[in-house]
Amino acid sequence: MDNLFGDLRFGARRRTRATAFQAAAEYTGRWGWTVAVGSGRTPADGGCDCRQPHCAAPGLHTAVGPEHTVSPRPEAGPPAAELRALWASDAAVLLPAGRSFDVLDVPAQPGLQALVRLERMGTQVGPVLALPTGRLLFFVAVGTAQRLPELLYRMGWDDASLDLACHGEGSWIAAPPSVFGSLGPVRWLRRPSRDSAGCPPEARLLLGTLAYACHRSRERSAEPAWLAS
DSSP states (O other): OHHHHHHHHHHHHHSOOOOHHHHHHIIIIITOOOEEEOOOOOOTTSOOTTOOTTOSSTTTTTTOSGGGEEOOOTTTOOOHHHHHHHTSSOOOEEEETTTSOEEEEEEHHHHHHHHHHHHHTTOOOOOEEEETTTEEEEEEOTTHHHHHHHHHHHTTOTTSOOOOEEEOTTOEEEETTOBOGGGOBOEEEEOOOHHHHHSOOOTHHHHHHHHHHHHHHHHHHHSOHHHHO
8 A cells, every 4th residue: 555655656746736727727628627716724723614524625615606616618618817817826726526526535545445456346436536634535426425325325334334425515625736734735546537527437336345445444443452463
């Protein structure tokens, strides 16, 4: 697992860091996502006024409103003038969940284990974000947040203690190159592609593996030190 984090860091060094404007233009013009400008003020304690567990943009979405949001216009191309005006400074770039995608939110370590397992099985995984708070965000089909309890019940995980959340309509996701204060930047662990951006995978294809990895991780953390070693 350490190698995966190493690859992520080294990959980020090799690439020139995109500006917020460039990233927003890519998300809107290339992937067809709505984007919004964040406040750029991340609380030192990592909390957020929205009071949502595992907020994916702590403190950054306080400036979000109609005047701070740009939606894609396929017939006219990316609205460059609006994007430049909004991202005159390197403010955070936010993506609204519940429009083009929902997001499964899991701890980084079990998330990485599940990602490796899924890709070895040939499962097509969508975009994956790595947050500096130690969480991974897996992009999945819209509607997952509403259906999550039902999906977990059908898979037999409804009574398990899982550190697994889902962001849907009403939630905002911080996207690269947004920075969480002193914690560092948000990074792509798996970048969007033409297929995955427009049609992320159904949650049922990933959820069983993610739930199992989260469950095993919590079991290990509860084991006595002598047994865990």
